[in-house]
Every structure is written in structure tokens, then in C-alpha cells.
Amino acid sequence: MTKKQNEIDKISGVQTTGHEWDGIKELDNPMPRWWLIVFYLCIIWAIGYWVVYPAWPTLSGDGERGGTEGSQGWTQYKQLKEAQAEIVARKAVYQGRFDQASYAEIKEDPSLYAFALAGGKAAFGDNCATCHGTGGAGASGYPNLNDDDWLWGGDIDAIEQTLRYGVRSGHDEARFNEMPAFGSFMDTADIQAVADYVYAVAHGEALPEAGEAIFDEQCSVCHGSAGVGVQELGGPKLADAIWLYGGSKSDIVAQIRNPKHGIMPAWDGRLSDSTIRQLTVYVHSLGGGE
Amino acid sequence: MTDTAAPLKLFVKKERIFPKRVWGKFRKIKWLSMVTLLGIYYLAPFIRWDRGPHAPDQAILIDMPARRAYFFFIEIWPQEVYYLTGLLILAAIGLFLVTSLLGRVWCGYACPQTVWTDLFVWVERIVQGDRAKRQRLYQAPWSFEKLWKLGLTHSAWLVIGMLTGGAWVFYFNDAPTLIEQIVHLDVPWSVLGWIIALTLSTYVMAGFAREQVCIYMCPYARFQSAMFDKDTLVIGYDELRGEQRGKHKKGESWEGRGHCIDCTACVQVCPVGIDIRDGLQMECIACGLCIDACNDIMHKLELPPDLIRYDTPHNQECRKEGKPEYFSLFRLRTFYYIAIMTVVGGAILFGLLNRSETELHVLHDRNPMFVQLSNGDIRNGYDIKILNKTQEDRIFSLSAEGLTGLTLKAQGAGELDAGSLLVFADSVGHFRVFAFAPKPETTRSDIRFVLQEKETEAREEYETLFVSGKQ
Ligand code: SF4
Ligand code: SF4
Numbered sequence: 001m002t003k004k005q006n007e008i009d010k011i012s013g014v015q016t017t018g019h020e021w022d023g024i025k026e027l028d029n030p031m032p033r034w035w036l037i038v039f040y041l042c043i044i045w046a047i048g049y050w051v052v053y054p055a056w057p058t059l060s061g062d063g064e065r066g067g068t069e070g071s072q073g074w075t076q077y078k079q080l081k082e083a084q085a086e087i088v089a090r091k092a093v094y095q096g097r098f099d100q101a102s103y104a105e106i107k108e109d110p111s112l113y114a115f116a117l118a119g120g121k122a123a124f125g126d127n128c129a130t131c132h133g134t135g136g137a138g139a140s141g142y143p144n145l146n147d148d149d150w151l152w153g154g155d156i157d158a159i160e161q162t163l164r165y166g167v168r169s170g171h172d173e174a175r176f177n178e179m180p181a182f183g184s185f186m187d188t189a190d191i192q193a194v195a196d197y198v199y200a201v202a203h204g205e206a207l208p209e210a211g212e213a214i215f216d217e218q219c220s221v222c223h224g225s226a227g228v229g230v231q232e233l234g235g236p237k238l239a240d241a242i243w244l245y246g247g248s249k250s251d252i253v254a255q256i257r258n259p260k261h262g263i264m265p266a267w268d269g270r271l272s273d274s275t276i277r278q279l280t281v282y283v284h285s286l287g288g289g290e
Numbered sequence: 291m292t293d294t295a296a297p298l299k300l301f302v303k304k305e306r307i308f309p310k311r312v313w314g315k316f317r318k319i320k321w322l323s324m325v326t327l328l329g330i331y332y333l334a335p336f337i338r339w340d341r342g343p344h345a346p347d348q349a350i351l352i353d354m355p356a357r358r359a360y361f362f363f364i365e366i367w368p369q370e371v372y373y374l375t376g377l378l379i380l381a382a383i384g385l386f387l388v389t390s391l392l393g394r395v396w397c398g399y400a401c402p403q404t405v406w407t408d409l410f411v412w413v414e415r416i417v418q419g420d421r422a423k424r425q426r427l428y429q430a431p432w433s434f435e436k437l438w439k440l441g442l443t444h445s446a447w448l449v450i451g452m453l454t455g456g457a458w459v460f461y462f463n464d465a466p467t468l469i470e471q472i473v474h475l476d477v478p479w480s481v482l483g484w485i486i487a488l489t490l491s492t493y494v495m496a497g498f499a500r501e502q503v504c505i506y507m508c509p510y511a512r513f514q515s516a517m518f519d520k521d522t523l524v525i526g527y528d529e530l531r532g533e534q535r536g537k538h539k540k541g542e543s544w545e546g547r548g549h550c551i552d553c554t555a556c557v558q559v560c561p562v563g564i565d566i567r568d569g570l571q572m573e574c575i576a577c578g579l580c581i582d583a584c585n586d587i588m589h590k591l592e593l594p595p596d597l598i599r600y601d602t603p604h605n606q607e608c609r610k611e612g613k614p615e616y617f618s619l620f621r622l623r624t625f626y627y628i629a630i631m632t633v634v635g636g637a638i639l640f641g642l643l644n645r646s647e648t649e650l651h652v653l654h655d656r657n658p659m660f661v662q663l664s665n666g667d668i669r670n671g672y673d674i675k676i677l678n679k680t681q682e683d684r685i686f687s688l689s690a691e692g693l694t695g696l697t698l699k700a701q702g703a704g705e706l707d708a709g710s711l712l713v714f715a716d717s718v719g720h721f722r723v724f725a726f727a728p729k730p731e732t733t734r735s736d737i738r739f740v741l742q743e744k745e746t747e748a749r750e751e752y753e754t755l756f757v758s759g760k761q
Contacts, residue, residue, distance in 0.1 A: 135657030240664035
């Protein structure tokens with residue numbers, strides 16, 4: 001290909017660059033002036049940027065800077081820290097009052113109550129939702145926190161206690177109970193009879209006599225007479241519509257024979273005191289709190 | 291194309307236009323409209339309107355932080371911005387109607403670009419003199435005189451620009467408070483940003499871009515020819531009467547020649563720099579200044595006025611063919627426009643007159659959808675929003691219907707009772723409410739929340755769901 005230089009385009013009178021594609025020649029028009037001005041301004045801007053901001057990578061690696069310092073000493077890390085400090089400061093307006101207030105006072109103060117709910121909701125999502133679900137609705141084996149059935153009590157202090165020390169968590173203060181595995185010492189017919197009795201209690205049917213005697217003897221200590229439950233011992237109420245491990249007859253039999261026991265961890269020491277209190281208010285607010 | 295043809299210029303450099311001063315009827319109308327429009331613009335935010343203790347008393351205010359817009363007796367909430375849509379439609383169709391009847395009168399007299407350009411040209415003339423002087427100064431080499439004259443012009447432009455931006459922000463803030471803040475140089479950044487932005491845009495648009503905005507940037511200039519027909523008023527040069535044009539000596543007879551003496555007065559005053567005698571052109575903003583200029587000449591020549599005038603293409607044709615004059619205001623399109631405006635205006639009016647002062651919104655909980663209680667009853671949770679658009683605190687009672695044994699319980703800070711929910715003036719009350727019912731036969735039932743104001747009969751309903759099975 002021969003390069004024709006200095007050719008003048010006949011129509012526009014502009015010199016061509018000598019480049020040609022399929023018979024179309026590129027004109028060598030100068031850059032528009034506004035374009036050049038913008039370009040030079042960008043260069044000036046870039047130089048200014050080098051000076052003002054950290055621009056050149058260095059190996060200082062102190063976590064605050066990843067490069068040259070910049071005349072303003074600005075870093076993203078610093079900006080993040082400031083933003084975080086601002087959040088803390090904004091929270092502090094309520095935090096102090098919240099820490100001083102009793103649950104009754106919190107409930108009466110709309111701003112503190114909203115503060116507790118917001119913090120509690122976030123903490124719940126981080127720590128509790130794994131087992132109890134994001135809305136606290138639980139699942140089989142994981143109690144529903146929205147309903148009005150509480151294994152260990154649903155008033156605000158009882159909820160705090162459970163949250164703080166857990167259930168069967170190994171903590172000294174933990175809630176603890178354990179249902180014996182009746183399958184190892186009770187024969188099948190008796191288990192069946194007790195299961196029938198429990199089912200009848202829950203559904204308000206006529207109580208079979210056979211199971212009643214065994215229930216009174218073996219179960220009523222924890223579950224109360226006629227299955228009304230004993231919250232102090234964590235004995236679940238049986239005379240209701242809510243079941244942790246299922247309410248069908250076979251579920252009941254399975255639970256009597258070889259019971260499952262859930263574990264709730266103790267949050268004391270793992271979450272701050274204030275967070276536990278916020279969680280308490282939040283869980284209590286879910287609707288089932290007594 | 292032959293080799294010898296002069297090279298074509300692909301880009302034409304902007305030529306600076308120095309409109310000459312002119313007197314006359316249309317110039318007067320332009321002054322009047324400028325003063326009126328600027329007056330409205332600058333003074334409107336200071337009009338007060340008493341709305342009681344809970345609302346601002348500025349007649350026209352767009353309160354961004356509080357999300358309210360006020361226009362005299364009208365108050366608009368964010369969910370009612372469709373009123374604004376209606377207003378914009380009205381304005382647009384109104385503009386179409388006027389354009390189809392009178393041509394570009396908006397462009398010539400009322401468009402902010404025209405008004406501010408006019409103002410800037412006036413400043414230019416005061417400082418630098420009229421057309422010839424300005425032209426000379428423009429071409430002259432730099433001198434002390436040129437420096438101070440241009441400096442003064444541009445400073446004045448910047449001041450006007452600043453006042454433009456300064457007035458704008460009053461529509462979004464309480465004007466007297468903001469004035470105080472400005473006096474104490476304690477202006478919020480948002481306000482300062484707007485002032486700067488509008489100062490610069492006014493300076494650039496009215497100082498430099500001027501007619502270029504009308505010709506190259508304005509979208510309306512592009513499509514308003516769609517509103518034109520042969521009965522639309524346009525600026526026209528009466529060719530029949532004007533041609534053959536040519537110089538004319540005093541006392542000479544007008545026999546056998548046209549009335550145009552080719553003095554170019556009409557060209558010199560034109561703010562968009564065209565010669566109207568070449569016929570109607572896309573650049574012409576129908577400002578009528580060429581009419582004033584030519585009528586002045588005609589007056590001096592003791593000839594009848596209106597060699598250039600507002601005319602319709604149809605009438606021009608009629609005259610050429612020797613037919614009687616013809617004007618018609620009412621055409622199919624004008625009826626269309628009027629009809630649309632009536633419908634939209636009616637809808638807005640209807641909406642405003644029937645605007646509810648209370649609104650109820652109910653949002654069913656999704657997680658969990660429902661909760662079974664130990665006695666077998668079902669509980670559903672709802673987020674309730676009650677909009678109180680009046681200026682008084684009101685107490686509402688909330689109830690629900692549609693299921694046997696349905697009861698409500700409000701939950702929140704303090705002791706709440708669904709039977710008496712307090713919503714403050716001009717605000718949204720946000721409540722959490724639980725609905726209880728014995729387990730229904732169906733897994734989902736339709737229920738209805740009913741909101742009733744305690745003192746008045748005001749009643750709002752909201753249909754929603756009560757879920758009781760199958761998560
Ligand atoms: S031609 Fe006449 S009406 Fe049109 S813009 Fe120029 S002066 Fe105004
Ligand atoms: S001002 Fe009137 S007379 Fe003078 S050139 Fe224009 S049309 Fe002709």
C-alpha cells in the first residue's frame with residue numbers, strides 16, 4: 001500500500017491523514033478547541049489530584065495508607081473510621097439513656113423503644129435467625145418466638161434470662177431440664193397409652209384412663225397435671241395447639257421413647273450487655289411476649 | 291463537483307449578534323412582559339398564606355425535607371405528585387394551544403431564555419452603547435476602555451445570574467428565614483450549590499449562548515412546527531408591497547417600486563440575526579422587533595405601517611391571489627387542545643375537591659405470614675399507616691371485619707389501644723397491629739380494616755388478607 005501524504009480532500013479542502021478504508025479517507029481535521037481545553041483541564045486536574053490525594057502506591061502497609069500521603073492526609077480508611085465514629089456518636093444519644101432505663105421505662109419511651117427494636121432486630125438477624133428464622137417463626141425443634149407459648153416464660157425478664165444464659169448451654173446459670181428416654185425402661189404398650197393420653201389432652205378429647213395413671217406418675221412433675229406445663233422447670237405445656245417436635249401421635253410417641261433436646265447458646269459474654277437487652281425487647285415485641 | 295469549487299465549510303463559527311435598540315409597540319409589550327414575569331419570579335416566594343401552626347405560611351413552597359408542596363390553598367403529599375403531572379400536561383397543552391393560534395409568542399415574549407437574554411442585552415447596551423459601538427468595541431484591540439467596559443458588563447451579568455439563582459432557592463425554603471441566613475452568610479450547602487449552578491447557567495445561557503439555545507438546544511423549537519398550520523400567526527414581510535426594494539430619495543415617487551427601502555433596520559434589531567425579508571425562517575422567535583423597526587421607517591417615510599407584520603400564511607396567500615383577508619381562530623386542532631385541557635383541568639379540579647384528608651394503608655406481615663397461638667387461634671401481624679392530611683391532631687379507631695371473632699390489638703411503645711390511635715397533624719401515624727381470630731375454615735380469608743375518626747364521621751376502609759395456613 002502506498003501512503004499518499006499531503007493529499008487535499010476536494011470537497012472540504014482539508015488535508016487527509018493518508019489512511020484509507022474501502023475508499024473512504026480520513027480527514028486530518030484539528031481537534032475541536034473545546035475538546036482540547038477539556039483535555040488540558042483533565043491533565044491539570046490529574047496533577048492536582050496526585051498532590052492532594054494518596055496516589056502512588058508505596059509499601060508502607062500500615063493499614064492507614066496504601067500510598068503516598070497526599071497534602072490533605074485523606075485516606076479511605078480514615079474516612080471509614082470517621083463515618084463509624086459518627087454512627088457511634090449518633091447512637092450514643094440514645095445508648096446512655098437506654099443503658100440506664102428499666103424495661104418498663106423503655107416500653108413507655110417511644111424513642112428508646114424504637115432504638116431497642118432497631119438494634120435488636122439487627123442483632124437478631126446476625127445471631128438468632130439461623131435457628132429461629134429471620135422473622136422469629138422458628139421451625140420444627142426451634143421454638144417459634146411469635147406465639148404465646150413459652151417453655152421458660154415469656155415475660156421480659158424470663159426472656160432476658162434465657163437469652164443471657166441459654167438452655168442446656170453448659171453455662172452455670174443455664175436453663176436446664178431433660179426428659180428421660182422412656183423407651184429404655186417403659187414397655188411399648190405403656191408408651192402408647194401415655195401418648196394417647198397426651199394426644200387427648202391436647203385435643204380436648206375424652207381422657208383415656210389407662211394413660212392417665214402413668215402420666216400422673218411419670219410426667220406430671222414436669223408437665224403439670226393434665227399437661228398444663230410447668231414453666232419454672234421448663235416443662236412444656238401439652239394441653240395446647242403448639243408443638244416443638246410435632247403434634248401427631250407418632251411424633252408424640254417418638255418424643256416419649258427417645259426425646260430430642262435442643263440447645264440454646266448463652267449469649268452472656270458473647271454479646272454486649274446492651275445488645276442482649278435490645279434483643280430482649282425485640283423478642284418480647286414479636287407478639288407473644290407476656 | 292469540480293476541482294475549482296470553493297471548499298465547503300463543515301462547521302460555521304458562531305457569529306456574534308449585536309441587536310440594535312428599537313422602540314415600538316412590540317418592544318413595549320416585551321418590556322412589560324419582562325417586568326411582569328421577573329416580578330412574579332422574584333416576589334412570589336414572599337407571599338404569605340396562613341395554614342395554621344403546623345404548616346409553613348409560605349404561599350408557594352416545595353418543602354423537600356418534609357416532603358410537602360404548597361400552592362396557596364393546595365397542599366400536596368409525595369403520593370399525590372400526579373397533580374403535578376396534570377399541571378405539566380395543562381401547561382404543555384396550553385402552550386400548544388397558544389402556539390397554534392399565535393405562533394411563537396411564548397418564544398418571543400415569555401420564555402425565560404428570551405427574558406434573561408433581553409435583560410443581558412439591555413445591560414450590554416447600557417455599558418457599551420448601541421449596536422455600532424458594541425460592534426466596534428468587539429473588534430477593537432484590547433485597551434483599558436475595552437477592559438473596563440467588558441469587565442463591568444460581565445460583572446453585572448454575574449450579579450443578575452446570582453439574583454436568578456438566589457430567587458430560585460426561595461421556592462424551596464422559607465424565604466424570610468433564608469434571607470436572614472444569607473445575610474449572616476450562614477447558607478446551607480444545598481442552597482449555595484443551587485445559587486452557584488443557576489448563576490453560572492444564567493451567565494452562560496443569557497450571556498453567551500443566547501439565540502444558539504433557541505436554534506440548537508431548545509426541544510420545543512424543534513417540534514413546535516407540528517402545532518403550526520396555515521392559520522397560525524407568523525411574522526411576515528409583505529413581499530407584494532415591499533418589492534422591488536431599493537434605495538429611495540426623498541420626494542421621489544413610489545410608482546413602480548416597492549415600499550422597502552432596503553435600510554436593513556429590520557435585520558439590525560433582530561436578536562437571532564436573520565433577515566425576515568427572506569421569508570419565515572426556523573430561527574425567528576416571533577418577537578416582533580423587526581415590525582417595530584420597520585414601522586418606524588414607514589412612519590418617517592409617511593407610508594402606511596405594517597410592511598412587516600404578524601400574519602397567517604393563509605392570509606398572505608389570499609392577498610397574493612387578490613382574495614379578501616382571511617383569519618380563523620377556530621380550527622380542529624384548537625378544539626382538540628381545548629378539549630384536552632378541559633378534561634385534564636377537570637380531572638385535577640375533581641381530584642382536588644375530592645381529596646381525602648385521611649388515608650389508610652395496611653401491609654400484611656410476610657415473615658411469619660401467620661402465627662398459631664396455644665389455644666389454636668390464629669394471629670396475623672400488620673403494619674398500618676394512617677395519613678392525617680389535616681392541620682389538626684386526630685384520634686382514630688381501627689377495627690376489622692370479615693371473620694367471626696376477629697379482634698385487633700395495637701402494639702408499640704406505651705399502652706396502645708386500636709380503639710384510639712392518635713395521629714398528629716399533617717403527618718403519618720405508623721402502627722403495628724395484630725389481628726386475632728379462631729382458626730378459619732379457609733387458609734386465607736379476605737378481611738377489611740375500617741378506620742373511623744372518633745369525632746367526625748370520616749371513614750376509610752382497606753381490604754387485606756388474613757392468612758391461617760400453609761406458610
Ligand atoms: S425576524 Fe423579527 S420577529 Fe423574528 S426574531 Fe428577528 S426580529 Fe424577532
Ligand atoms: S426595515 Fe422595512 S424598509 Fe427597512 S429593510 Fe426592513 S423591511 Fe425594508
